[in-house]
Amino acid sequence: MAISYDAIVIGGGPGGYTAAIRLGQLGKRVLCIEQERLGGVCLNWGCMPTKALLHVGEVIHAARDLRAMGVEFGEPAINLAGLNAWKSKMIDDLVNGIATLLRANHVESLTGSAELADAHSVRVRTKEGAIQTVEAANIVVATGSEPIALPGLTRNGTTVLNSDDAVRLEALPKRLLIIGAGVIGLEFATIYARLGCQVTVVELLDRALGETDLEISTLLLRILKKQGITVHLKTKAAAVTVAGERVSAVLEGELNEKREFDAVLVAVGRRPRTSGLGLEKVGVKLERGFVVVDEQRRSSVPHIYAIGDCAGAPLLAHKAMKEGIVAAEAIAGQAVAYDPMAVPNCVYTDPQVATAGLSEEQAKASGHEVRIGRFRLAALGRARTVGVSDGMVKIVADAATDLVLGVHIVSPTAESMIAEAVLAIELGATAQDLGLTMHPHPTFSESVMEAAEALHGRAIHIVNQPAAPAAAR
Numbered sequence: 036m037a038i039s040y041d042a043i044v045i046g047g048g049p050g051g052y053t054a055a056i057r058l059g060q061l062g063k064r065v066l067c068i069e070q071e072r073l074g075g076v077c078l079n080w081g082c083m084p085t086k087a088l089l090h091v092g093e094v095i096h097a098a099r100d101l102r103a104m105g106v107e108f109g110e111p112a113i114n115l116a117g118l119n120a121w122k123s124k125m126i127d128d129l130v131n132g133i134a135t136l137l138r139a140n141h142v143e144s145l146t147g148s149a150e151l152a153d154a155h156s157v158r159v160r161t162k163e164g165a166i167q168t169v170e171a172a173n174i175v176v177a178t179g180s181e182p183i184a185l186p187g188l189t190r191n192g193t194t195v196l197n198s199d200d201a202v203r204l205e206a207l208p209k210r211l212l213i214i215g216a217g218v219i220g221l222e223f224a225t226i227y228a229r230l231g232c233q234v235t236v237v238e239l240l241d242r243a244l245g246e247t248d249l250e251i252s253t254l255l256l257r258i259l260k261k262q263g264i265t266v267h268l269k270t271k272a273a274a275v276t277v278a279g280e281r282v283s284a285v286l287e288g289e290l291n292e293k294r295e296f297d298a299v300l301v302a303v304g305r306r307p308r309t310s311g312l313g314l315e316k317v318g319v320k321l322e323r324g325f326v327v328v329d330e331q332r333r334s335s336v337p338h339i340y341a342i343g344d345c346a347g348a349p350l351l352a353h354k355a356m357k358e359g360i361v362a363a364e365a366i367a368g369q370a371v372a373y374d375p376m377a378v379p380n381c382v383y384t385d386p387q388v389a390t391a392g393l394s395e396e397q398a399k400a401s402g403h404e405v406r407i408g409r410f411r412l413a414a415l416g417r418a419r420t421v422g423v424s425d426g427m428v429k430i431v432a433d434a435a436t437d438l439v440l441g442v443h444i445v446s447p448t449a450e451s452m453i454a455e456a457v458l459a460i461e462l463g464a465t466a467q468d469l470g471l472t473m474h475p476h477p478t479f480s481e482s483v484m485e486a487a488e489a490l491h492g493r494a495i496h497i498v499n500q501p502a503a504p505a506a507a508r
């Protein structure tokens with residue numbers, strides 16, 4: 036007879052393990068099924084390995100930069116085996132930490148690939164081929180997403196890579212072509228360029244980083260160019276061919292030329308991992324492969340929930356974790372809902388980009404008359420103390436009410452600065468509130484206060500633009 040649970044969570048990534056832990060905290064009998072390793076893409080292939088590699092690149096770069104500050108090192112040398120061993124140990128520690136947390140919260144774990152047998156039972160196939168069926172009153176689908184491949188460009192892990200290969204870092208290609216200037220493409224561009232590779236990025240669209248505020252993404256591209264990372268917009272990698280250890284590509288658009296590379300990284304987006312789960316068979320509605328959910332993360336079958344990447348954009352770990360909590364609390368009968376006004380989005384390039392809320396274009400398109408406040412890092416004392424002058428904070432506010440609609444940052448530590456912006460938007464703060472709030476000196480966070488003050492023509496450390504009437508902007 037099948038064992039019965041209050042809830043079964045399929046997938047042990049940030050969405051799934053968070054849901055399982057909260058369900059355990061709420062006293063539910065819960066089983067978490069993971070086919071590979073706990074932690075999902077975030078710990079094993081995404082957030083954590085990329086940030087570790089970015090950190091190493093940053094240290095190498097800083098060691099070189101320090102010469103200008105009178106500190107001499109020998110030329111840094113990369114020992115790939117040592118770097119990979121350090122990264123693997125860090126990931127193993129984090130994965131083991133999740134296993135400990137699951138145990139501590141009385142969550143049972145099962146390793147195997149799950150599919151719905153019917154609306155309340157899940158069939159699990161272990162790696163050894165054994166099959167087990169388990170039942171639950173509620174099911175949480177947290178199966179995540181996987182990289183999209185380009186037709187005709189078959190991944191081989193050496194010359195044709197996707198993001199899973201790129202974090203393994205088994206070799207450093209001398210010349211790397213990256214297809215796609217989204218978050219993942221630009222983070223890998225930063226990693227590989229910092230580790231000494233020649234990086235070329237091509238992007239089909241006329242902008243990088245998708246819907247990110249255009250002024251911000253354009254500024255980032257200018258800064259990356261100074262670092263030797265060139266992003267060719269409106270450019271298609273056509274006729275990409277692989278012969279032995281060589282990749283050749285015709286770059287059509289801005290360039291129109293044939294170039295040779297040592298590897299190509301396909302970073303053109305991700306798609307939900309929902310096929311083969313038996314979801315549609317039991318009546319769960321999908322749209323373009325994503326599970327359609329309501330504010331409590333319930334699917335069209337009320338006791339089946341979906342969270343994280345498989346339940347729609349933005350594909351971010353913190354969104355998956357938040358949804359895991361909402362689904363768990365909804366299962367426990369609590370009155371919760373997921374309806375954020377601002378989901379922070381960080382890009383770990385150098386400098387980092389972090390955004391929350393509406394871009395200037397989105398604010399205008401949704402009918403707002405906007406006021407913009409800008410503060411450039413060139414005027415920030417703290418930035419100068421670490422040799423940085425490129426970057427800015429841009430605040431988009433509603434001209435009539437002064438409500439903060441969006442905050443967009445290009446700066447070191449942007450990843451942390453953006454939390455203030457999320458809170459401001461969620462609490463309905465005005466630009467004046469941000470400007471009146473005392474910020475510690477000297478810090479990068481002062482640039483948020485200064486940008487808010489600049490919006491009203493009152494910033495202290497820049498010459499303010501005359502405050503034009505809102506209608507003229």
Ligand SMILES: Cc1cc2nc3c(=O)[nH]c(=O)nc-3n(C[C@H](O)[C@H](O)[C@H](O)COP(=O)(O)OP(=O)(O)OC[C@H]3O[C@@H](n4cnc5c(N)ncnc54)[C@H](O)[C@@H]3O)c2cc1C
Nearest residue numbers: 046048049050070075076077081149179343344350351352
């Ligand atoms: C290179 C890269 C860098 C990233 N960096 C960031 C970042 O800095 N910040 C950020 O917020 N996000 C980042 N992301 C995105 C982030 O990793 C994902 O949004 C997050 O992992 C989604 O969590 P999830 O729980 O929905 O799914 P996943 O992490 O994909 O986990 C799903 C889990 O379900 C398991 N699974 C799937 N099908 C089954 C099945 N049938 N049976 C059992 N188990 C199954 C999978 O093995 C997987 O472990 C990055 C992604 C990539 C690729």
